[in-house]
Amino acid sequence: MLHYLLSRLFAASLVLLGVVCLVFFLIHLVPGDPVDMMLGEAARPADREALRQALGLDQPLLAQLGQYLAGLLRLDLGHSLHDQRAIADILAERIPATVELALAALLVALLIAVPLGILAAVRKGSLWDHLAMGFSLAGVSIPNFWMGPLLILVFSLWLGWFPVSGREGPASVVLPALTLGSAMAAILARMIRSTLLEVLHEDYVRTARAKGLSEFQVVVRHALRNALLPVITLLGLQLGTLLGGAVITETIFSWPGVGLLTIDAIHSRDYPVVQACVLLISVSYVVVNVLTDLVYAWADPRIRLGEGD
């Protein structure tokens, strides 16, 4: 298991290095000069040159990359062009909000999807199944930018239960989490239903029934654990997306997370911040993927205890 973990981590760090380099070069391909951006096009050549030197932009590209990488190792992501603050500090403010929202959305999704998926699979073809799949279809089809305002309209403006926007107090996370979670729940419920249906036809489920176990035990102990294995992968992918910042939902609810930061940085052409955000999205994807693999391996003894590869 330890060997598995180390080899996964090593592979992940290679991926990250690749991503950093790629993002770095992409940003340099983007037309426009940061110096223009900071000083304006009317600035004097001498000033421009001075700034260029100060920013290290006069050096060869590879040397710049080396400096950038060295900075990354010290967690130095550079400074915002907008207000000169260290980007690491800006991110440190934003990440907790995004993580909170992502985890809340995940919880909502699981709370809805697991029971719904089980119900639909066990009562296949019944009214329950149709209702669950109808909900799922709606969840997949309704875009976040419609769902969000709808929830605000009903629960904030009409009922007044939750705040309209911002991040103040536990109540404020409910609506954004519902918005994100319901879309996720829809996909998850569908997946749980189909994997569970498959697993319910397996021989070992028949064995479990032949033991005289109750239907609840058969479904939960024997079928569900196996059915959830492929779901873990999907869950990981979705969580990776959420941690990169849910751009639309954060914008709708003015949720001060990484998504909102990214959008703002793009609008104000704050390239170093955009670069850092893209990097963060990649890092969270990679990290969540490694975690997913580990959880998967832990949950499936065939991988955990296999010959290992």
Add this chain to the structure above:
Amino acid sequence: MQQPLLEVNHLTTWFDTREGKARVVDGNSFRIHRGETFALLGESGCGKSMTALSIMRLLPGQAQGNISGQVLLDGEDLLQLPEAAMRRVRGNRIAMIFQEPMTSLNPVLTVGEQIAEVLRRHRGLSGAALQRRLEELLAQVGIPAPRQRLGEYPHQLSGGMKQRVMIAIALAGEPDLLIADEPTTALDVTIQAQVLGLLKELQSQTGMAVLMITHDLGVVSEMVDRVAVMYAGQIVEQAGRADFFAQPQHPYSQKLFEALPDMDKRDRLLSVIPGSVPPLTQTFQGCRFAPRCHRAWELCHQREPQWLPAGEGRSVRCHLYDRRVPHPQQTGEAPQPLDLAHATTGEVLLEVRDLKVHFPIRKGLLKRVRGHVYAVDGVDLSLRHGQTLALVGESGCGKTTLGKSILQLLRPTAGEVCFQGEDLTRLRGEALRRRRRDFQIIFQDPFSSMNPRMMVGDIIAEGMQAQGIGGDREQRLARVDELLQQVGLKPEHKFKYPHEFSGGQRQRICIARTLAVNPKLIVCDEPTSALDVSVQAQILNLLRRLQQALRLSYLFITHDISVVSYLADDVAVMYLGRVVEQGPVGAILGEARHPYTRALLAAVPRVHADVPRQMVKLEGDPPSPMDPPAGCHFHPRCPQASAICRECYPEQRQVASGHWVRCHLYS
């Protein structure tokens, strides 16, 4: 007479299909007494498993309520019990084991947990008592180091061990009746012997009754007290073991015996049952076997036969045994003789020398080679023109790999494959491709070896096209017609798709496909092991007829000794990548020298045995080809191993003319 343990009366189970009601079990009645072993014998689709699942009320979802009749367990009708009460019967009074031990255990739960569930549910055990009982059970089913095994997962066990765990699960509830649904069909013959031996032993210890569901006459003959033969959803004959094997009465039962390949039938074609099993959605008027029965007359097609007593404790459902109706005079069918003097020139067609196929095992991030699977490790073989060489061995011994590497479908690591004097391992690219028309292969599963989107005619003609033979399109089509007829199909079948055919027909198509390029050698890789015995007989007959007519040579890969005895000229026995013994079929089957060959032969259940004999059991599982034991690979399981066997691999010795063996006993 004492009350039977299980009394099944007029059991009927049906599925609602688009074509109507399919009665998969149709009005069957039988009784099983305490301590007795009762077999339901029949070919696939005859309803024997459905009978078992109906008794357990474990039918697949849509058919759950579609059972009528009575299933009396000690006089109590299981079909009337509420589901909760039925759950107290399952795993407790009636336990069941299944065909596929690989898939019948839950992969994410430990072995101990899967047995413990039954003990908690039905025996109310917990804590130390539960632990003690778990270890007892594993020891009872012959699993070494039980304490350690309890914490393991199914994938860490071999197939035989998994089936032992299944048996332990079944035993945990201390059942009165064990239903064993093809319990050894997925296992190798030496492992089958172990498991059957274990079942017998446990039965004598616990006094439970066993309902054995099987297609294998050998298993019936070794294991059971009474047998019921099923055909198309109905039981057609019931008899005690001795009576049944002395003289089966129903024409279908008789045909099952006649279709079995056997050494004594080498000089003739096997008896076959024409046609196929009728669809069960129809309402039968007469006897449902009548359309395929060689002794049927008008009455059989008009009126369904009733049960007729046919001696002590036996009965049969056939008009032949009804003294009240007039029978037409009938003459027996004469078996079709085979001209065994088929011209073998004695000239060597294929010569394999020191062939090795090693697969590298790559591990770690950089995929470095950490070891090898020695799938084929130094094999010598030779096959003469017009003859059949059988390659025998258990799963994982490397026989399929050997077959593929001979055909260069897998490139060998070392060694030579001389085909008519030319070393195939040296051929590359176009030269090899051209040569391929001379050697073809038939696979075990005919369905998955054909492209489902191609029509049969195209499948057959493709080889000719690839090799640029058979003339133009017109001529090739004519050739396809001819080939289809040659394998017993019709020319119009060429416009159909593979899924429209039965298993036996598909294998015929595959044979036609190989024949299309006029090969000299055909590698047959278990071509009949997925088929029922009556269909197997048809395919074996076809292969023998073709061999005679076209002077084909076969390399016949199989694990089935009876098939070997019927059609092989020479036999090579493989164990863990090496041929341990080879020679003429008579010598190998009659005077086997190698301890492995002997154990293998002894493990095969005999069909005609008068008294069930003591099966010779080979202990343990075959070792892994990744890490073969030093010296003779067989020594850890060999009853006659000595010090030298652990150290060096024996040289090949000739013990009689053409009979070679690799064993220190003969050096």
